[in-house]
Each structure stands twice: as structure tokens, then as C-alpha cells.
Amino acid sequence: xxxxxxxxxxxxxxxxxxxxxxxxxxxxxxxxxxxxxxxxxxxxxxxxxxxxxxxxxxxxxxxxxxxxxxxxxxxxxxxxxxxxxxxxxxxxxxxxxxxxxxxxxxxxxxxxxxxxxxxxxxxxxxxxxxxxxxxxxxxxxxxxxxxxxxxxxxxxxxxxxxxxxxxxxxxxxxxxxxxxxxxxxxxxxxxxxxxxxxxxxxxxxxxxxxxxxxxxxxxxxxxxxxxxxxxxxxxxxxxxxxxxxxxxxxxxxxxxxxxxxxxxxxxxxxxxxxxxxxxxxxxxxxxxxxxxxxxxxxxxxxxxxxxxxxxxxxxxxxxxxxxxxxxxxxxxxxxxxxxxxxxxxxxxxxxxxxxxxxxxxxxxxxxxxxxxxxxxxxxxxxxxxxxxxxxxxxxxxxxxxxxxxxxxxxxxxxxxxxxxxxxxxxxxxxxxxxxxxxxxxxxxxxxxxxxxxxxxxxxxxxxxxxxxxxxxxxxxxxxxxxxxxxxxxxxxxxxxxxxxxxxxxxxxxxxxxxxxxxxxxxxxxxxxxxxxxxxxxxxxxxxxxxxxxxxxxxxxxxxxxxxxxxxxxxxxxxxxxxxxxxxxxxxxxxxxxxx
Numbered sequence: 296x297x298x299x300x301x302x303x304x305x306x307x308x309x310x311x312x313x314x315x316x317x318x319x320x321x322x323x324x325x326x327x328x329x330x331x332x333x334x335x336x337x338x339x340x341x342x343x344x345x346x347x348x349x350x351x352x353x354x355x356x357x358x359x360x361x362x363x364x365x366x367x368x369x370x371x372x373x374x375x376x377x378x379x380x381x382x383x384x385x386x387x388x389x390x391x392x393x394x395x396x397x398x399x400x401x402x403x404x405x406x407x408x409x410x411x412x413x414x415x416x417x418x419x420x421x422x423x424x425x426x427x428x429x430x431x432x433x434x435x436x437x438x439x440x441x442x443x444x445x446x447x448x449x450x451x452x453x454x455x456x457x458x459x460x461x462x463x464x465x466x467x468x469x470x471x472x473x474x475x476x477x478x479x480x481x482x483x484x485x486x487x488x489x490x491x492x493x494x495x496x497x498x499x500x501x502x503x504x505x506x507x508x509x510x511x512x513x514x515x516x517x518x519x520x521x522x523x524x525x526x527x528x529x530x531x532x533x534x535x536x537x538x539x540x541x542x543x544x545x546x547x548x549x550x551x552x553x554x555x556x557x558x559x560x561x562x563x564x565x566x567x568x569x570x571x572x573x574x575x576x577x578x579x580x581x582x583x584x585x586x587x588x589x590x591x592x593x594x595x596x597x598x599x600x601x602x603x604x605x606x607x608x609x610x611x612x613x614x615x616x617x618x619x620x621x622x623x624x625x626x627x628x629x630x631x632x633x634x635x636x637x638x639x640x641x642x643x644x645x646x647x648x649x650x651x652x653x654x655x656x657x658x659x660x661x662x663x664x665x666x667x668x669x670x671x672x673x674x675x676x677x678x679x680x681x682x683x684x685x686x687x688x689x690x691x692x693x694x695x696x697x698x699x700x701x702x703x704x705x706x707x708x709x710x711x712x713x714x715x716x717x718x719x720x721x722x723x724x725x726x727x728x729x730x731x732x733x734x735x736x737x738x739x740x741x742x743x744x745x746x747x748x749x750x751x752x753x754x755x756x757x758x759x760x761x762x763x764x765x766x767x768x769x770x771x772x773x774x775x776x777x778x779x780x781x782x783x784x785x786x787x788x789x790x791x792x793x794x795x796x797x798x799x800x801x802x803x804x805x806x807x808x809x810x811x812x813x814x815x816x817x818x819x820x821x822x823x824x825x826x827x828x829x830x831x832x833x834x835x836x837x838x839x840x841x842x843x844x845x846x847x848x849x850x851x852x853x854x855x856x857x858x859x860x861x862x863x864x865x866x867x868x869x870x871x872x873x874x875x876x877x878x879x880x881x882x883x884x885x886x887x888x889x890x
Contacts, residue, residue, distance in 0.1 A: 299356060302349045304335035304342040306371065310356060311336075313367035325351050399425050399441045406448050413599045413637040415452060419759065422449050436479060443475035443484070450491060455600060456715075456758055457640030459498045460826060463719050466495045486517035490526060497533050498641060500831035506533035521562065524553040528566050531573065536834070540576030547573055564593040565601075568608050575612050583612045599637045606630035607642060611649050624650075635750065638757025640715045647709060648836050676839040680881060683874035684843045687850050688829045690871045691802040693822040699725050700821060701792030704781045705755075706799040706807060707733015707747030707771065712825040714751040717798050718758035720823065726796055729760060730784055732768035732777045774807060775861050778814040794819045801827055802846050806853050809862035840883070847878050848886025855888065 299306050311321040311332065318336065322329045327348060334342060344352060356367070402421045409418035426445050434442055450468030458464045473488035490512050497505035512518060513526040531547035534540075551566035571586035587609050607630045613623030627646055634642040676684070703726040705717045717729055733747030748769045756762055768784045771777045785792060795815070799807045801824040811820045836842050850871070856862040867875075 299353065302344050302352050303340045304337075304344070305339040307332070307335040307344060307352055308339055309370045310352065310359075310367055312370055313363050314355075314359065325355060327351070396437055396441065399445075403441065403444055403448065406445075410448065410451055410455065411598055413455065413639065415456060415638060415757065416759070418448070418452050422452070431475060439475055439479055440481075443472045443479070446475070447472035447484075447488060447491070454491075454495065454498070455641075456638055457642075457644070457711075458715065458719055458758075459495055459641070463722055466492065466499075469495065482517045483519075486512065486515055487522065489515075490518070490522060493526075494529070497529065497536070500828075500834035502533045502537040502834070506530055506537070509533060520553075521557055521559060524550050524557065524559075525562065527553070528562075528569065532569050535569070535573045535576055538576070540573045544570060544573040544577065560593060564590050567593075568605055571612060572608050575615055580612065580616055583615075587612055599633055600639060600642070603630050603634045603637075603639055603642045606633070607646055607649070610646075614649065635753060635757075638754060640711050640754065640758070643711045643754075647711070648838065676843055680843065680878060680883075681833075681839070683878055684839075684846050685829045686871055686874045687846045687878075688802055688832075690868065691805045691846065691849060691853075692824075693804045693808050695804075695821045695823065697725065697796070697821065697823045700794040700796040702726055702728045702730065702785060702790060702794075703796040703798055704730045704732060704777070705751055706774065706777050706797065706803065707731065707751065708800050708803070710800045711751075711754055712827075713798055713800060714754040715758060716823070716825040717751075718755045718760050720796070720798070721755075721760045721764065727764060728766065728785075728788075728790060729755065729764055730766045730768055730781045731755070732771045732781045732784075734770050734772050774803075774810045775814055777807075778811050782815055782818075792818060794821065797822050799824055801825060801832060802842075802849055805865060806849050806856070806862070809853060809856065809865050812863045813857075813861065841885075843878060843883045844885040847875060847883045848888075850875050851887055 311318070314321065314324070316324060318332045319329055322332045325332075325348075331344075331348075335344070343349075356364075359367070402425065406418045406421045409415075409421065422445050426442065426449065429438065429442070431439055431442055446468050450465040450472060453459075453463070453468055454465035460466055469488050469491045473485055473492070476484040476488060489508070493505050493508035493512065496508065509526045509530040513523050513530060515523065515526075518526070528547055528550035531543040531545075531550065534546065535543035547566055547570045551563055551570060554560075554563040554566055567586045568590035571583045571590060574580075574583035574586060587605070591605050591609065606626050610623045610626035610630060613619040613626060615623075627649060631643060631646045634640075634646065697720070703717060703720065705713050707713075714731065717731075720726070721729060731748040731751040733751070735746050746769045748767050748771075752762075752765050752767060755765060766784050766788060768777070768780045771780050795811070795818045797804075797807050797811060797820055799822065804822040804824055808820055808822050811818070833839050833842055850867070853862070853865050854867060857864040
């Protein structure tokens, strides 16, 4: 229970509010004059009750029930008084009590259910009410355990929303939870967090690192038999993503047999979904379709996440055969709509990567031949060309120090990493107003039927940005219009910003900066993009040639647009220009300006 060491009118006023009493009722409750309570309310910390009245207040607080104590502590913390240092501590709260632990535990159970249904807003509210309430130093071992569980579940939520790396990410939350469980000396929980961190490594494109971690955890006695089998399955997942499909299929098959022996039907279904993709990778479409049919008929149907994963895998397999290509596109479109509805940005990015990889890749012939063509396109870049592309990638990055700005503008594109990163920056408090700009996407109109800005807005809202904080500019068809029309939208809302945070795709930073400086010279422009390394971005898109074409195309615009009056001139280093010329000569030219 809270203890007040020295009462002032402020603490007395807060106690009255916690008791939910009027001034007159509180005066009668204490046996003091109404004018005395009114004086406390008016002067608050500037007045102090007499010693005998302080004793009366002590008794009133001690006799109050637990709900009143909770309200008293919460209201007092909001005033900042309980943490002030003066002549000494005025109020002591001895941390959460057992009845609160019970409520906390109940909320964690509800969070697990909410996450299984991808109800992210509800899960967020359940977790933050406890995580933001206490610091770990204020908690005993029971409280620390609940705090660590909450932080680990927050990591699951961030992972499912695609926030994998950065200060507000799954990686950060998992590392924090792991530290607390290590302090509590709970090896099983530590190992489970190690497994979660390996998943983060895989999702961020560090496939070799992830596979090694999975292999180690697959024989780790700290984990349950089921978790070890999952680790073995995920070894196969990482290997398959890295192109080693044949060996991956053997590893996954062994894991699926373990799940069968353990009587884990859901895991067994997931294993067949992943096994299907491995068979697709080696060109055995018959086996791939057989496995995906098993997964679809036995998988969990009430989880939007799993439905999206199943449909994505099914669509990917259908796209590999020219005879079922249209069916594959239809299945992927349905998966993308469901993923967008629930804010599953990582799945949306995977779907976009599949679409880009297979666009125009299939032709006449059997499914195996079509699949090999896809693989050729994915890998149609030499190591020298990769190094040249990375040089251009580094040049496109402005390397600005992100800081608070008056507004942010999310530039429309095919990349849902833009609204996801905008949401992360908004939650970090870097701006209060966000503009999404962009009309129909010229390269993927079927993906954003309502236009880039509209779908970016939906995605950001699903990631926790209030609808009232977002302005829409749904007409822009190029970067210059992105800037000028966004400025007009802000002006119409009565906003004239001095500092603007431009959020774009990673390789679009320099072109965006040069365009903004030309079109909006009075504004200070800071550029930002999702913090991805070049190799990680290549793997996330899944098509090295396409990414290289885009890098070359954007550099051409950086060079040519100043001559047309669209942007300020940028100094292109000699080695970057040489890499550009070399890649042009090698045929990386599909994204060049039309003559």
C-alpha cells in the first residue's frame, strides 16, 4: 500500500479524487470543514494540513480499498509529485501487489489470444498498460517475471507487424526480455528468446547466421522437445531461403515427422507449408502442390497470419507453372488484401517480392523450366556487379541524422517498408503530422488499387498511427508532384513547416532530397528510410537484377533531372559514375527514363 510521509494539499486533493468524492462528501468523510478541503484543492502543494489533520488523512488512506490505492498512486504519478525530491520522499509505493499480479497475468493470457488473431491494437493496449507502469528496479521476482513475459510478447507483436530491427523493434524487445530472464536464472525462457532472436536474424536476411543459431538450438536441452523440433524446421527454412532447397527439404521432412510423433497437428501443417516451398525451389511442383494441399487442409484457419502464409505459399507455387499463373496471381492478391487488412507488413513485402520475381519470368514449357527461369532472374548478377550496385546504393543514402521535425512526408512507392518506418518514427515522437503522397502505382496497379497514399495510410493506421495525424495527397505521379502537392495539402491544413522529414525507399533518398531542395527551398529537408543493409534489401525483394535496375534508374535521374529543372545538382563521385556506366553496359537498364 502507498504511504504518504508528509501530506500537502496536493496529496489530499488526489486522495479526494481517488475516493471519487465531492468536496462536501470528502469533508464529511474526514470530519473537517468544507472550506478546508476547498483550500487544499485550490492551493494544492502550496499548503499543508495541520499535524492532527495529517493523521486523519493517514487513516483515510489506510482504510481505503485496493482500487482506491491504485487510483491514488496513478493520479499522483501523473502529477509528478511522487517522484519529486525535496526535503525527502513524500510518498512511498511498494510496487504491485498480488491482486495486480493476478490482473497482469490475466492480461498476458488475453494478449496471447489477441496476437493469435492479429488483433494488434488490443494486444498493444494490454501490454503497454503494464510495461509503462513500472520500471524493472521497482519489481520483485514475480513482477520481473511478468515484466519479461510482457516484453517478450511485445517482441512477438512487433515481429508480426514487421518491425524487426531498430529501437522500437522485435530485436530490441527480445533482447530486453532475455536480459531479465537471465537475471532471474530461468534457462528455458532464455533459450526461447534465443530462438526468437534467431527468427529476427532470418527475417532481416541474415540467413547463414540464423541457420547456425537454429542448428545449435535444435539440440539445446534447455528447450522443450517441441521447440527443438521447431528450431530444426527453421534450419530448413533459412537454408531454403538461401537457395539450398534440396537439403532444406530433407531437414524439414525430419522435423515434420517429429511433430507427428509429438501429436502437434498445427506445427505438422506449418512444416508441410514450408516443405512445399522447398520442393518448389528444386522444381518438383508435383510434390510442392501435394504438400501445400496437406497444409491447407490441416492448418489453423482462424489465424489471419497463417491464412496469409498458406495463401502466399500456394500462390507462389501456382505462379511457377505458366498454366496456373493466373490462379497464382489471384491467390496472391487475396493474400495481400488480407495482409494489408491486418497490418502484416512482412508478409506484404514477401508477396511483393514474389510478384516482382515472377513478373514476366514464366514462359512456354513445363513447370520445372519456368521455375528455373525465375531462379536465373533472381541470381542474374555477378559478384562484381553486386559490388558496383552496392557502391551506388551507398551513394543514394543521404546518411542524415534523424531528429524531430515539424512534419513527415511518406513518399509513395511499391515498398510497404515506407509506411511501416513512418509508423515507427511517429511512435518515437519525431513528428505530429504525417502526409502520405502518391497516386496509382505504375508498376503494380493491382497491388494498390486505391493508390499508394491511401494504402500507405491504412498500413500506418494498422501500425498504431492515429488517423487524425495523417493527411492524404492521392494524386502525385512523380517525385516532384509528391513534394509540391504535399506542400499544398499542408498549406490547406494551415501548416507551414520549417523542417520536413522525407521518408522514402532506401535507394530513393538522394533523388528525393535533390527534388525537395529544388521544389521547396525554404524548408529544411531531412531524409530517412528503413534501416536496411544492401544485402538484406536484396534478399527481402528476392530479385537482384530488378533492384540493380532500380538503383541504376534512380542514379540516372539524379544526373539528368537537374538539367530538366526538376532537382538541384548532386556531385557524383568518379567511382560511382564508373559503376553506373559499367552496369548500363551490362544491360541493367529496364528502369531508365524513356527517350
